[in-house]
Amino acid sequence: MSGVTYIDAIREAQETLLREDPRVFLYGQDISNFGGAFKATKGLAEAFPNRVFDSPISEDAMIGLAVGAAIEGMRPIIEMQFADFSSIAFNQIVNQAATHFYRTGMPIPITVRLPSGGTPGSGPFHSQSMEGIYAQYPGLVVVTPATVSDAYHMLVDSVKLDDPVIYCEHKFLYRWLKAKSINGDGLPIGQARIARPGKHATVVTYSAMVHEAVRAADRLQADGWEIEVVDLRSVKPLDLDTVLASVARTGRLLALGEAFPWGGVTAEIVAKVTEEGFHLLDAPPQRLNARDTPVPYHPKLWAAHRPTPESICDALRKLLSF
Amino acid sequence: MSGVTYIDAIREAQETLLREDPRVFLYGQDISNFGGAFKATKGLAEAFPNRVFDSPISEDAMIGLAVGAAIEGMRPIIEMQFADFSSIAFNQIVNQAATHFYRTGMPIPITVRLPSGGTPGSGPFHSQSMEGIYAQYPGLVVVTPATVSDAYHMLVDSVKLDDPVIYCEHKFLYRWLKAKSINGDGLPIGQARIARPGKHATVVTYSAMVHEAVRAADRLQADGWEIEVVDLRSVKPLDLDTVLASVARTGRLLALGEAFPWGGVTAEIVAKVTEEGFHLLDAPPQRLNARDTPVPYHPKLWAAHRPTPESICDALRKLLSF
C-alpha cells in the first residue's frame, strides 16, 4: 500500500474500536452506506451491520441520544458533518454531557468527532475551529491530533476514556497528510510532543498549524534560527510541563492557532506560561491566530485570514529580535 | 425614592429605549404582562402596547426572529430567561447574527440580554457566565456592566450600536446593588474605568467581581497595600490602554473573573498584557477564576467555587509578595 492518510487513520481507528469493543457504535449524518461526507466511515456499515447509523439532521438530538446511550453503558462516536454544525448541539454537549459526571458521579464516555478547520473555498460555516470554545467548559476533554498516528491513537484513546471527548480532526489534513504507516503506539492524551527540536524560540501549537509551524521553522533554519515546535495534541488537558520545559530551553514563546484571535487556546497558553514560567521568558510571549472575522470563502482571503508559514516567520522574527 | 437598583436601571433603560426609539421592541419569555422572571420589564407591556412580547420557549427562534427584524430595520432586545439558556440560541447568535455584517455589509443591531452569573442555590444551569464564550466569535460586542449607572447607560448604548451586542447582566447585582440615582452619562462602550485607584497591584475584572475585588482591596488597605481595580465594562472590545496604564503604575496584574478557568476573559487579559506590556510587569501576572467544575448548587460549594474577597486577598498577597 502507498501509505496511510490522516482520514484513513480516523477510519481505521473506528474500525478497530468497532471490532474490539461491542459498546462502540457510530451515529451521524450520511455515515452509514454513504461512508460520511469525508468518507471517514467508508465500508464500516457493511463490515459492522447495525453498528453504524444515519442520523436525521438533528445535531442536538444526536448528542442527546449519545448521552442516553452512554448512560446505558455504550461508547458512541458521533460524527458532526462539520464542526460548525455542532453549534446546534451546543446545549447537549456543554450542559448535558459535560456536567453529568460532576453532578451524578457517572461519567459519559461519548466521543464527538468535529471535522474542523479551514480549507480553501469552504467559507464561514464549514471552516470553524471550535476547540477553544469547548475547552472552556468543565467536564470535556478536547483533543486536536496533528499527525496520522495521533489521528489513529487519539481517537482510539478518546473512546476508551470514560469522559466526553471533543475530537477535533482537521479537514485540511485529511488527504494531504500521509504517513508510511501508523506507529505502534502513541503518547497518552494529555501529553504534548516536541514536533521539531530547537533552541531559540518555542512555537506552541496543535492540529494543522503544527505543520505550518514546522515549515516556518525550516525556513528560519536558513537564517541560523533553531525553532522548537511543541504539538499540544490535546488542548484540554494542556500539558504545561512540556511547554514550560521548552520555554525554559528557548526563552521565547509564540502561541499559534488557527481559531479566532480573542481568547481560546493561544490565550490560555500564554496565560499559563506567564503565570507559571514568567522567569523563563526572555521576551514578551506572542500569539498568532486567524483574523477576527468569519472565515472567508475566497481562497485568497482565506490564505490571509489564517496564519501561514510567512506570517509565522514574521511573528518569529519579531519575537527573536526582541 | 430610596434609590435605584441594578435591575431598576435595566428596566429604565428599556423604558427609555422604547420611548425614544420606535424601532425598539422586546421579545422574551414571560416578559410581557408578567414583567420577566426577574422583573426587568415590569410594567413595560402596559406602557408600550404591542412592543413587548411573550415568546414561546424557543431560544433559537427568538434570535432568528430578532435578526430578521433587524434586517428590516428594527432594534430588538431579546431577554434570555437565564444566560445558560442561550446555549440553545448559540447557532443563531454566533453564525447568523455575528457573521451578517462581514458577509453582507448589513449590520445587525440586536441586543441579547443574558442574566448571568451565580447566586446561591441556583446550580449548574442558572449560574453561568458566558461572556468568554461569545467574545471568541468575531462580530459580537460583549458588555458586562458592574454598576447601576453602567447597567443603564450600557444597555441604552448597546441598543444604539449597529452591531449585535451580548449584554451580560449579573443576577447577583440585580437587587443587591443600589445607587442614589443613575449618573448623567456614562463612558462609551469599549472604555474601561478605574473602579478604585491604587499603586501596588492592579486587579482587572468586570461585572459582579468588581465589587468583590474592591472589597478585597479594602481589606488589604489595612496592611498598607493600595490595590487598583479596573472595571473592564466591556470584555469585547477590551480596553487595553486603560489596563496597560494601570499595570504601568502598579507593575502587578491579577486578572479576575467569575467564569470557568480555562481560556475566557482572564486568559485574554493576561495574554494581551504580556504581549504588549511585558516590560511593565514586576511579577508574573496571575488569574483567579471559578473552579473547573459546573457551578454547584449548595451555597457552601458555590461560595468556594467562585472567587471571594478571601481568595482574592490570597491571590493578591501572593502577587504582592513575589
Added chain:
Amino acid sequence: MLITEEKAQTAVVSPEGDFLRATFRAMLRARILENKLSSLYKAGKIVGGVYLGRGQEAVSATLGASLIQGKDCYAPLIRDQAGRTAFGEPLIDCTRTYLGSVEGPMRGRDGNIHRGRPEMGMPAMISHLGAQVPLIAGMLFAKRLKGTLDGCVGATSVGDGATSTGAFHEGLNMAAVEKLPMVVVVANNQFAYSTPNHRQFACADLVERAAGYGIGGFSVDGTDLIACASVIGYAVRKARAGGGPQMVVAHLLRLGGHGEHDDGSYVPESAKHGHYGRDCIEVAMRQLVEGGFATVEEIMAWQEETSDEVQRAVAQAQQEPAPDPYREDWSALSTRFPLNAQ
C-alpha cells in the same frame, strides 16, 4: 378522551384496583411531601427554587407507576414528584436534594428537581427544557444494541412550553425514525411559567402533533386518575408491545405558581374554577372510594403514614451534613490527568 388511530373502546382497559391504589398512594406521597417542601421554603430552609407538581399528580404518578424499575427508563421533569415516587425514587432523595445534604444523590452539587439516579434508569434532568427527550431515546437505542430492549419502555414528560423547543422536536422525531418504545407525556397545564397556551402554540390540541411524527397520539383529562390510568396505561402497553413512540397530551392546570416564589396570579379565575381547576387528588379519592378500590379509612391511614414518612425524610436530611468545600472533589472529569495538564 382518545384521539387518532384507535377507538376509545379498544384503548380503555379498565385499570385494575391494585394499580389505582398504588398510583394514588404515590400521588398522596407526592402531595404531602410537596406541601412540606412548600413550608420549608417559606420558612427559609430551602435555598433556590421549589417547583411543585400540585394538580399534576394523577398524570405523573400514572406514568411512573406504569413503568418497571430496573427494566424501563424514565426521565421525570419539573412537576414529576409523583411519577418519581411511583417509579421508585425514595422520598429521601428528594429531601436530601432540596435540603442540600451531602448524602443525597446529587451531593449538594445540584438541587431540587435536578436530581436522578441514572444507574437505576432515571436520569437527572438538566434545566434546559426538551433535552431529556433525545436522552431517553438514546437509553432505549442502547438497550436495542445490547439486545435488552424487548418489552422495555422509556418515558419522559414535558410541559406545554417545552413542546416549543427544538430539542423536543428533534428528539421525538429521532425516536420515531428509530421506532423506539418511547412514551412522551405532555402535561398541558395551560401555562409555561406565566405564558398562556395561545402564545405557545397555534393548534387546537397538541396531540395533533403526533400524526406529523408518525407516532401514536392520545389526549386525556389529566385531572381524572382513571382516565389517566386507562390512556397512559394503554400508551405504555402499546409502546412496550412494539408500537413505536406514543404521545399523550394530558389537559390540566398547575395548582399553584410556577415555583413557590410565584403566586401564579396571572392564571385567570375562570381557569381556576373551570373543569381543569379541580384537584386531581380529590377526584382520585372519590374514584377510589366510589369504585370500591379503597375505603376512606384506608386513605386516611395512608395519609397519616405518609406524613410520618415525610417528617422522617425531612428530619433525616436536615441532620445530615452539608457538603464541605474543603473535602469536595473539585473535578468535572472522572479521568485523572497529571496535575499540570489541565
Added chain:
Amino acid sequence: MLITEEKAQTAVVSPEGDFLRATFRAMLRARILENKLSSLYKAGKIVGGVYLGRGQEAVSATLGASLIQGKDCYAPLIRDQAGRTAFGEPLIDCTRTYLGSVEGPMRGRDGNIHRGRPEMGMPAMISHLGAQVPLIAGMLFAKRLKGTLDGCVGATSVGDGATSTGAFHEGLNMAAVEKLPMVVVVANNQFAYSTPNHRQFACADLVERAAGYGIGGFSVDGTDLIACASVIGYAVRKARAGGGPQMVVAHLLRLGGHGEHDDGSYVPESAKHGHYGRDCIEVAMRQLVEGGFATVEEIMAWQEETSDEVQRAVAQAQQEPAPDPYREDWSALSTRFPLNAQ
C-alpha cells in the same frame, strides 16, 4: 394534490398564462445557468462546493414568482436558483459569488449559494439548515410593527432533511403563534444528501405536520409546474390574505448528486425511473405548449437568449478582480472602536 382544510376545487385556481410563462423562463434560466456552473466546476474554475437545483425548478420558481420583490421577503435555500431568479436576483449575483468576484454581493467573503441581498428582502442563507425559518418570521414580524405588513408574504424553502432541525420547528411554531403570513415550501426530494426519507421522518407525508402547528398544509407534485403554480400560488394568496402560515410539501427528486462532487449513486434506479424522476422542465415545456401558453419556437428562442445571458454573466464575473487581502477591510463589526480596544 391538496390536503387538509380546503378541497382541491377551491384551491386550484388555474394559473394564468403570463405567470406560467414567467415562471418557466426562470426555470429555464436556472437550469441553463446551473449547467454552466457544473461545467465550470468540472473544469476546476469554481473553488468549493456547487449545489444545484436540477429537478426542483418548478417548485422553486413558482414560489419566487409568486412573491413581489420590494414588498415580500424570501429566504432561498440551497436548491433555489430558480426561485432566486424568479424573485429578481440578477444572474450576475450568482456567477460573481461562485467565481469569487469582489464585485458580487458577498465580495468573495462568502460563496456559492450563501448569498443574498437582505436589503431587497432576500437574506443570505447561512449553512445551518432550518435557520432561515425564524429569520423570515422576524422580517414579517418587523413589518407588522412598522405597519407595513398588510398584503405582504414571507417565504422560505427547506428540504426534507431540514424538517428534522430544531430551528425549523421553533421557527414554524413561532410564526404560527404570531400568525405571520409565512409560506414554507418543503421540497421533499426524498434524500438529504445520501439519507433517505425513512431515516429522516416516520410520517407518511410531511404535510401531516401542518395540523400540529395549526397552519395550512398542502401537498403537491413538485415535478408538475401547473400543479405547483396552483397550489403554491394558492398558499401564497392565502397567507397574503391573512390566513397565517402555510406549508407546502412538494414531492420530487433531486436530479443529480447533493453537490457536483457527488454522483448520487445511492439514489436507486427505481426512484430515478419513477414518477418523480421525470424532469420538471420537460413537463413544464409540454404543459406550456399543450396549453397554448407558449410555442416550441418561443421556448427555443428563450433558451438561446438565456444561454447568451449566462455566457455574459460568467464572462463578466471571470474578468472581475478577486478580493485583495491587502485591501480587505478585516472587520466583523460596523462600529469602529479605538484601535487598542479589541
